Amino acid sequence: MRPTEGRPDRPKRRGAGWPQPLSEVDEEEVLRRIFPNLRTGPSVLIGPGDDAAVVIQPSGSVVATTDTMVRGQDWHDEWSDAHDVGSKLVTQNLADIAAMGAVATGLLVTLAADPQLPLGWAVDFADGVADTAAWDGVPVVGGDLSSAGAGTVMVSITALGDLQGRRPVLRSGARVGDVVAVHGSLGESGGGLELYLAGERPTRWASVHEALAAAEVDRARDHLMWVHRTPTCSVSSGPLAADRGATAMIDLSDGLARDAARIGRASGVCLQLSRSRLVADFVEDTPLEMALGAQRALHHVLTGGEEHSLLATFPADCPLITQQTDPDVHWWVIGEVVAATPDGAHVTLDGEPVSGGWDHFSG
Amino acid sequence: MRPTEGRPDRPKRRGAGWPQPLSEVDEEEVLRRIFPNLRTGPSVLIGPGDDAAVVIQPSGSVVATTDTMVRGQDWHDEWSDAHDVGSKLVTQNLADIAAMGAVATGLLVTLAADPQLPLGWAVDFADGVADTAAWDGVPVVGGDLSSAGAGTVMVSITALGDLQGRRPVLRSGARVGDVVAVHGSLGESGGGLELYLAGERPTRWASVHEALAAAEVDRARDHLMWVHRTPTCSVSSGPLAADRGATAMIDLSDGLARDAARIGRASGVCLQLSRSRLVADFVEDTPLEMALGAQRALHHVLTGGEEHSLLATFPADCPLITQQTDPDVHWWVIGEVVAATPDGAHVTLDGEPVSGGWDHFSG
Numbered sequence: 001m002r003p004t005e006g007r008p009d010r011p012k013r014r015g016a017g018w019p020q021p022l023s024e025v026d027e028e029e030v031l032r033r034i035f036p037n038l039r040t041g042p043s044v045l046i047g048p049g050d051d052a053a054v055v056i057q058p059s060g061s062v063v064a065t066t067d068t069m070v071r072g073q074d075w076h077d078e079w080s081d082a083h084d085v086g087s088k089l090v091t092q093n094l095a096d097i098a099a100m101g102a103v104a105t106g107l108l109v110t111l112a113a114d115p116q117l118p119l120g121w122a123v124d125f126a127d128g129v130a131d132t133a134a135w136d137g138v139p140v141v142g143g144d145l146s147s148a149g150a151g152t153v154m155v156s157i158t159a160l161g162d163l164q165g166r167r168p169v170l171r172s173g174a175r176v177g178d179v180v181a182v183h184g185s186l187g188e189s190g191g192g193l194e195l196y197l198a199g200e201r202p203t204r205w206a207s208v209h210e211a212l213a214a215a216e217v218d219r220a221r222d223h224l225m226w227v228h229r230t231p232t233c234s235v236s237s238g239p240l241a242a243d244r245g246a247t248a249m250i251d252l253s254d255g256l257a258r259d260a261a262r263i264g265r266a267s268g269v270c271l272q273l274s275r276s277r278l279v280a281d282f283v284e285d286t287p288l289e290m291a292l293g294a295q296r297a298l299h300h301v302l303t304g305g306e307e308h309s310l311l312a313t314f315p316a317d318c319p320l321i322t323q324q325t326d327p328d329v330h331w332w333v334i335g336e337v338v339a340a341t342p343d344g345a346h347v348t349l350d351g352e353p354v355s356g357g358w359d360h361f362s363g
Numbered sequence: 364m365r366p367t368e369g370r371p372d373r374p375k376r377r378g379a380g381w382p383q384p385l386s387e388v389d390e391e392e393v394l395r396r397i398f399p400n401l402r403t404g405p406s407v408l409i410g411p412g413d414d415a416a417v418v419i420q421p422s423g424s425v426v427a428t429t430d431t432m433v434r435g436q437d438w439h440d441e442w443s444d445a446h447d448v449g450s451k452l453v454t455q456n457l458a459d460i461a462a463m464g465a466v467a468t469g470l471l472v473t474l475a476a477d478p479q480l481p482l483g484w485a486v487d488f489a490d491g492v493a494d495t496a497a498w499d500g501v502p503v504v505g506g507d508l509s510s511a512g513a514g515t516v517m518v519s520i521t522a523l524g525d526l527q528g529r530r531p532v533l534r535s536g537a538r539v540g541d542v543v544a545v546h547g548s549l550g551e552s553g554g555g556l557e558l559y560l561a562g563e564r565p566t567r568w569a570s571v572h573e574a575l576a577a578a579e580v581d582r583a584r585d586h587l588m589w590v591h592r593t594p595t596c597s598v599s600s601g602p603l604a605a606d607r608g609a610t611a612m613i614d615l616s617d618g619l620a621r622d623a624a625r626i627g628r629a630s631g632v633c634l635q636l637s638r639s640r641l642v643a644d645f646v647e648d649t650p651l652e653m654a655l656g657a658q659r660a661l662h663h664v665l666t667g668g669e670e671h672s673l674l675a676t677f678p679a680d681c682p683l684i685t686q687q688t689d690p691d692v693h694w695w696v697i698g699e700v701v702a703a704t705p706d707g708a709h710v711t712l713d714g715e716p717v718s719g720g721w722d723h724f725s726g
Contacts, residue, residue, distance in 0.1 A: 045424060046531055049629075051462040051614050052428035052524065054531050061408060062425040065415035066471045066521055068509040099414040108429045112517055144519075146431040152512060154475055158429055158521040161415065168409055168417050251414050266412075 013083060014127055015120025022122060023115035027145060030119065034126040041139045043105055053141035055106040055160055062105075063161035063168065065096040071153040079196050082121045084229040085155060086128025088306075093159035094136055095233035095251035095308040101169040101242025102161035104235065107133055109143035110156040117153060125155065136235050166242045169312070174248040174267035174337050178313040179321055181331035183237045185227065186256060186282045190304020191292055192228025195221055202226065220287035233308040237329055241312050244320035249312040255303040257347055257354045259311055264346025271313075271347045273335035273354070278302070281332045302354060313337055376446060377490055378483025385485060386478035390508060393482065397489040404502045406468055416504035418469040418523055425468075426524035426531065428459040434516040442559050445484045447592045448518060449491025451669075456522035457499055458596035458614035458671040464532040464605025465524035467598065470496055472506035473519040480516055488518065499598050529605045532675070537611040537630035537700050541676040542684055544694035546600045548590065549619060549645040553667020554655055555591025558584055565589065583650035596671040600692055604675050607683035612675040618666040620710055620717045622674055627709025634676075634710045636698035636717070641665070644695045665717060676700055 022030060031048075040047045046054040067089065069075060075085050090107065097104045109129055111122060133140055138159075148154060202222045205211035211219070233251070241249060248263045260271045278301050283289050288297035312331070314321050321331055340346065345353035385393060394411075403410045409417040430452065432438060438448050453470065460467045472492055474485060496503055501522075511517060565585045568574035574582070596614070604612060611626045623634045641664050646652050651660035675694070677684050684694055703709065708716035 046463075046533065050531075050533050050535075051459040051612075052426045052465070052522075054424050054426050054463070054526070056424050057420045058423065060421065060423050061417050061419050062468075062523060063415045063417050064469070064471055064521070064523060065505060066473055066507050066519075068473050068475050068507050068519070070475050070509055070511045070515070070517075072512050073510050096414040100409075100417070102415070105425075106427065108427055108521055110429055110431050110519055112431050112433050112519075142428060144429050144431050146433055147436050148433045148517065149435050149515060152433070152515055152517075154433075154511065154515075154517050156429075156431070156473055156475075156507075156519055158427070158471055159415075160425060160427060160523075163417070168413075170409065170413050172413075249414075 013081070013124050015082065015118070015124035018120040018123060019118050021116045022113060022119055025119050030122060030145060033119065033123050041137070044139050044141050047139070048142050053106065053108070055141055057105060057162050059163045059165055061163060063097055063100050063102040063163060064158060065093060066156060066158040067092045067096065068154065068156040080229050082124035083128035086125040087132040087230045089155055089157050090129055090132040091231050091233050091308050092253065093157045094138065094235045095253070095310070097159050097161035098233060098235040098238025099169070099249045099251040099310055100161065100163070101166045101239050101246070101249065102163045103239055104136065104138040104159050104161045106139050106141035106160045108158040109140055110146070112146040112148040112152070112154040114150055114152050115147050116150070129157070164239065166239065169242045169246050169249040171248055171250055171263045171266035174263050174269050174271070174313040176269055176337055176339050177316055178247055178337040179316050179333050180260070180271050180273065180311070180313055180335035180337060181321060181333045182309055182311050183241070183329070183331050184234060184309025185307060186252070186278070186309060187288055187297065187300030187304040187307065188224050188227040189231050189306040190255070190300035191288045191297065192224035192226070194292060194296065194300070195225055196228065200225070217290050220290035223287045224291055228306070231306055231308045233310070238310055240329055241310065241320065241331070245318045246312040246314055249310060252307045252309045252311050253305060255305045256311065257302050260347040263311070263313065264340070268340055270338050270340045270345060271335055272338045272351065273347065273349050275350045277334050281334070302349070376444070376487050378445065378481070378487035381483040381486060382481050384479045385476060385482055388482050393485060393508060396482065396486050404500070407502050407504050410502070411505050416469065416471070418504055420468060420525050422526045422528055424526060426460055426463050426465040426526060427521060428456055429519060429521040430455045430459065431517065431519040443592050445487035446491035449488040450495040450593045452518055452520050453492055453495040454594050454596050454671050455616065456520045457501065457598045458616070458673070460522050460524035461596060461598040461601025462532070462612045462614040462673055463524065463526070464529045464602050464609070464612065465526045466602055467499065467501040467522055467524045469502050469504035469523045471521040472503055473509070475509040475511040475515070475517040477513055477515050478510050479513070492520070527602065529602065532605045532609050532612040534611055534613055534626045534629035537626050537632050537634070537676040539632055539700055539702050540679055541610055541700040542679050542696050543623070543634050543636065543674070543676055543698035543700060544684060544696045545672055545674050546604070546692070546694050547597060547670065547672025549615070549641070549670060549672060550651055550660060550663030550667040551587050551590040552594050552669040553618070553663035554651045554660065555587035555589070557655065557659065557663070558588055559591065563588070580653050583653035586650045587654055591669070594669055594671045596673070601673055603692055604673065604683065604694070608681045609675040609677055612673060615670045615672045615674050616668060618668045619674065620665050623710040626674070626676065627703070631703055633701050633703045633708060634698055635701045635714065636710065636712050638713045640697050644697070665712070
């Protein structure tokens with residue numbers, strides 16, 4: 001079983017004291033409430049408050065990605081609070097920057113909301129963004145506030161990054177003979193979603209002592225739901241993998257099968273995944289298996305979205321893979337790169353084509 | 364009266380042939396329909412299709428801004444088609460880059476929509492983005508597609524820019540004794556909005572001949588409604604003003620009074636606007652006056668939003684202002700920078716405080 005990554009303590013919510021709707025607060029007052037918690041840094045020449053931000057890009061290029069979440073589509077208020085949403089949105093974007101082998105240099109954050117949204121929600125969302133960004137040392141450099149129709153809340157981030165002299169690691173670089181490896185978890189967010197959809201809710205432990213004494217299966221369920229609400233990405237692992245020779249890399253946002261196929265298709269190869277390795281490393285004796293059983297666990301390992309772990313290919317003799325001395329940067333070998341098969345499958349499990357994953361419009 | 368800027372011919376709409384909803388089209392198929400029209404350029408190392416884009420930033424820094432539009436809030440389908448919306452969204456963002464004195468290097472484009480939105484709308488929106496971006500030579504380098512609730516359509520752009528070695532022109536650099544000047548129009552978008560709200564609609568001319576023969580007032584109304592749907596920004600004027608010594612600059616998105624006050628507040632000064640200059644250059648014998656009369660015209664000149672002209676301050680002896688030899692880069696002097704008044708007004712009209720403008724949540 002993989003080592004469980006440490007997480008920061010859950011921060012306090014500031015927003016509860018501000019139930020008034022955004023429409024009753026001057027726009028610049030909203031910004032004043034939000035900005036004090038948005039840290040800046042020496043790389044930010046011009047931060048929030050002018051027409052645009054200016055951020056130093058030492059490499060002479062900028063890596064840029066954008067990702068959006070919509071209430072009712074990408075989160076449900078009964079499951080996720082505003083801080084969770086801000087945190088997850090940052091993770092999604094930082095994972096994309098890491099998957100290029102880059103280090104994030106700044107975030108631009110957009111909130112488009114029904115004017116009846118409580119100010120406190122906006123403040124907690126901004127704090128979720130700020131806390132998670134600060135955890136990875138990334139400044140918030142700008143953003144936009146817009147009004148939207150009744151009930152609509154839409155949040156979006158653009159992340160900027162710098163390659164620090166590296167070549168970007170693309171989806172198209174996998175070569176026959178490479179190994180396929182994952183950094184981070186698989187399927188936990190999908191497992192958490194299954195639990196939420198089944199009506200389960202996290203336990204409200206009265207104390208840490210009570211939580212530690214709880215049945216392992218209850219802690220496993222809580223863990224999966226936690227990962228679904230606030231997945232994490234070990235963002236420094238992306239640039240490190242790039243430095244150590246990763247040939248292709250992608251952020252696992254739409255499920256292993258779908259994202260592996262993207263590398264396979266872009267590289268003109270097939271990623272042959274090993275069922276026994278996936279089961280040994282991501283199913284057996286994991287929270288997923290404990291909470292949902294081995295069969296559902298493997299399903300989520302293969303198709304669960306929003307995990308934001310990194311999937312990469314490496315030369316088979318790459319020391320990062322063959323030596324694995326540091327548990328913090330462990331890459332789990334889950335398969336190998338083979339020639340594309342005549343029937344066009346770009347990802348297989350023990351040689352059989354697999355598919356499945358998330359499509360934004362057809363669901 | 365200001366010279367009317369040339370506009371490109373209205374491009375063809377591709378979307379009419381695709382009435383099917385997004386939910387019936389594979390997400391990657393949507394992207395395939397959209398991307399062929401999104402041009403790239405030599406500065407784009409990695410364009411759309413990987414985890415993130417990579418864009419060359421010769422100055423070693425990136426200028427970044429983001430702006431969002433929501434259906435029903437920022438446009439109405441009965442007034443604006445998808446191409447108009449894409450075009451306006453690009454202009455809003457490029458104006459912010461220009462107002463820093465920078466040249467745009469790339470755009471990231473987000474569409475979050477009800478899955479019932481016709482594919483054709485998405486294609487026409489992307490074409491509106493691509494056509495307007497191409498007009499200014501700016502590549503579209505990435506973006507995001509998301510589903511949203513019933514009826515919701517939300518579009519967002521992040522624009523990236525490079526200072527080409529210039530210092531950014533901030534809101535905070537205005538000095539007592541500077542002149543206040545505008546490049547572009549004032550109040551036309553606000554005037555067009557008033558006409559739309561009053562139930563007016565642009566004339567559908569049967570031919571160019573018929574349009575040229577129409578009454579001047581009808582052409583004036585059409586012009587204002589056109590500017591409201593698709594404002595333009597002469598983006599090269601921002602970097603040029605920076606090169607020639609502009610001390611402060613802002614994009615006029617929320618109205619002259621409100622945006623001038625932002626420069627005044629950030630600089631600790633007062634921008635004293637001249638009514639006679641505003642009337643002579645932006646009211647008398649203009650489409651605004653013809654369509655709405657002198658009083659409403661001056662109202663829109665002072666408070667009309669979404670114009671996306673540039674407001675800047677310059678040293679009084681700046682040759683760009685004193686010589687004005689090139690009509691394409693004409694800056695209209697509309698006032699001067701004076702010491703902030705004891706009562707705290709940061710913008711005055713002939714010495715009297717003025718206010719008004721657009722707030723996103725309170726309207």
